[in-house]
Amino acid sequence: MPATDPVVAARPDQSPDLRSLEAGLDALGRRSARRRIPVLRRCLRSALPPLVGGLSVLAVWQLAVWAQLKPAYVLPAPTDVARTLADQWQQGHITGAVWTSLRRGVLGFVVSVVVATPLGLAVARLRPLRAALAPVLSGLQGLPSVAWVPAAIIWFGLSDAAIYFVVLLGAVPSITNGLIAGLDQVPPLHRRVGQVLGARGLIAARWVLLPAALPSYLAGLKQGWAFAWRSLMAAELITFSPKLGLGLGQLLDTGRQLSDMSLVVTAILVIFFVGIGVDRLVFAPIERRVLRRRGLLAGA
Template sequence: MFYLILIAIWELAYKIGVDWLRLWKPYIFPSPIAVFTTLWSLIIDGTMSIAVLASAKRIFLGYMLSITIGIFVGLAIVRFKYLDENVSPLILGLQTLPSICWLPFSILWYGLNESAIIFVITIGSTFAVSIAIESGMKNINPLFVRAAKTMGAKGFSLYWNVIIPASLPSIISGLKQGWSFAWRALMAGEMISATKGLGQVLMVGRDLADISQVMAIMIVIVILGVAVDKLIFGRMEINIRQKWGLDKA
């Protein structure tokens, strides 16, 4: 019902601004009917399915790489004090860079191809994952570590059985944030060099001055992002809360 109300407000704003007061042109502010008609046509002719599959493949590869690298870097920072003192501020600074800043590097190093897009996705998400691993492990209850050490846990066993499980809520939040950064990086990369994908379809709409297509793709991007968050990260967070007794089963 909430979203139907939003669509009704959107349609009302279109009627008032375009049809009645003529404050702007239809190609500047489209109606929801035009947007959903364009979206349906993209689905019918297969453009949407091809774009979604291409984007899904890229983000899967890039995000998996970022998780692998981010976990390794985060664990190294926690384990070695020298890296913690010197590398942590650098990673935090790099995290503030927008993903689009890495596009010139990706194009110069890899050219206009898939590798360039995957690089942007990976670099855009890795630092968020690393920071989450570091923060999660540093902020666990020190009593857990002390209790484990008194029972003989040390080295890998201490990390695997105590530190990592205790920091899982923060780690999952970091993976969730890393996903959002990877999704943004994907769109940035595809708008520059992709031959197919959601970003490329978005750019086609811009080049043709088809604001309905632009907004249709934006809606799809939002829906996919929310769906992944709810179906994957949302369930992971619920399971963790239930395991730690923070939520009702």
């Protein structure tokens, strides 16, 4: 005999015990909300260690200069470099070069994302394409993109096209491989839930697969930016032409041609700080946000 009188038994207000029991369990079982650390403390906590590290490097450098290990034209003092930096800044060379390079880097990166994302999706999902292209993409990721510079110059001449070609070949494999890895790591259970909910094909890609793959895709984007930036510097260093705008790589090469070690070090420092700045200011906050929402960030 099946259960009787379902309607009466089902009235929620007739089972207050269950309701309060459940509320108690929920209160006990819920993870406590994230503790908010004051902004100032957080900034101090994250900025202090790298500051100490940087100052240590500076101290070792200054000690080496005082010890006169090398003549000044080979090993300039930090103060010399600071003076060069200030001079170049006042003449507008630094800001000009930073903008030229940053514009190229960002444009090249955006085009790379536009190319790499559908490519990664296709390679991950289509078996024959994967068999053919996955090893090529892994190989390309290991190939220093500076190796493409001679080919780029022969094909495109000393032009922006040559520079973008090298940047693309640097960034696309990283982004594509990040996306493929992310899609490969989507838990089978999530795929099955998508199926049960009736998501197929592109709908499943939009609502299940791509969001699930996002952390890995972001890691790929971050690496893709690093590769785009270093490829750009390699390309700018070699494709020196008055037709082209003066980027940081070209600034670096000017220093070499003038045997001006201060200028060389200045250019290296600016390249370093722009690269790290984009990573810290653009990618790190996005990554932190994504991981925190998923409960994947330790200590948050």
